[in-house]
Amino acid sequence: MTEYDRALSLQATDEDGAFVVDLSRDWSIGAAVNGGFLMSVVGEAARRVTVERGHPDPLTFTAHFLSAAQEGPADVRVDLVRSGRTQSTLSASLAQGGTDRVRVLAAYGDLAGLPDERLVTIDPPAMPPPEQCVRNDQMPAGNKPGPFLDRLDLRLDPDTAGWAVGEPTHRGRIQGWVRTPDDRAPDPVFLLMILDCLPPVTFDFGRYGWAPTVELTAHLAALPEPGWLQVRLMTDHYAGGLVSEDAEVWDSTGRLVARARQLAREPRQR
């Protein structure tokens, strides 16, 4: 069993759609459990409810982050809103001690059942192979603020990692390769975490510090093949203290498998 799968050991309770989970400090970054990981936790709970309807995969998954999750027990609750032929719609929440951490509205379906036709899609950006990229543990300590980064084998394209040595490019782009150290095969729920695993693009504007996500919406496009994933973060709108951040994820065959857009507040410290 991989580290990620152990961390996602949700316990069903007597109540329909209600689960408990123990959030480990291992998945924390800064003063909070990583938001991407929390999406995988809620995404997995939802999957357990919708898989019985023939809808194992998130198609669209919106998460609002209400307060910072801490290590320790958490309650996850999934409420099916509507289940039809092609999809199930649900709302869900993750709370600790009665305080909401995350609220979710999502639709699940069956990615394996979609037709294979691709009219328009996005190709992965050109970047050097993983062995020529910058590893987490090669970055200055100040930019490695939590154990979450040890959960991933992240290789940043040196061309987009200038911020790590105090030379942000101000282009608003960070990209690289990612997998877990134990090479856990990706699946759609795992991709929810990958969509929010890179440092925020605000780093590339020299604005370090935590950029709290207000809302992130993920769209899942296809079942990923095993192997390295490529991830690209970028922004084309950063104004009024809010940043619109787009993430794309490609699997080892170069196919777009997931994307997200999030609205985040820029870091207070500059």
Add this chain to the structure above:
Amino acid sequence: MTEYDRALSLQATDEDGAFVVDLSRDWSIGAAVNGGFLMSVVGEAARRVTVERGHPDPLTFTAHFLSAAQEGPADVRVDLVRSGRTQSTLSASLAQGGTDRVRVLAAYGDLAGLPDERLVTIDPPAMPPPEQCVRNDQMPAGNKPGPFLDRLDLRLDPDTAGWAVGEPTHRGRIQGWVRTPDDRAPDPVFLLMILDCLPPVTFDFGRYGWAPTVELTAHLAALPEPGWLQVRLMTDHYAGGLVSEDAEVWDSTGRLVARARQLAREPRQR
């Protein structure tokens, strides 16, 4: 009082956060009330709840469309999830006869209170002025399937309107100018409708017919100035029978005021 404001005449009920509204056939397109208009209806109900908290404007607004809304009475319900200093998070629904039509998860704040700094933004696309664009009533009747289009003064850039005369470009882009015939000044809740008022980009691939929205997430960026709005729809991912459709809206000063991404199913008829 403008036509749009009359249509948004929500009646508060005795229950906190619960409203009733009469959906007029005037805002229908095809066999359903327009989804963008429904977002404005729910968005207005939410605004009435959050304005008391100092948060009059949607910042991020996610709508799931569960079934087609019909003319007639509808119940709108807003539940405040959390209200803090800078924003209020809420869930909401629009139902008819107990059947959910729309489910919403949103965060409201105060756009007027945001700092004016713009680090990165998107400029409006080049397009001819409104008087050199194609009006709704100049389009072939087959592409004008409901009274909703008469609620808007829509002027399409001829370069992106080939689909209206059976010559789709397959580029996946539709753009133009829009306002109401009575030139109602836009506001953030009004922009929710504008984000989904153009024909679907699937038309530009020659795939006519209704492309049902699964989910649409709007981000509001700034308070719009009065006058014409510019709108651009585009897709960069259309695969597996699902289309990812991006909408951007600029105000009369050329400032990006709202954007959205939606996940829609492609039309069944081709």
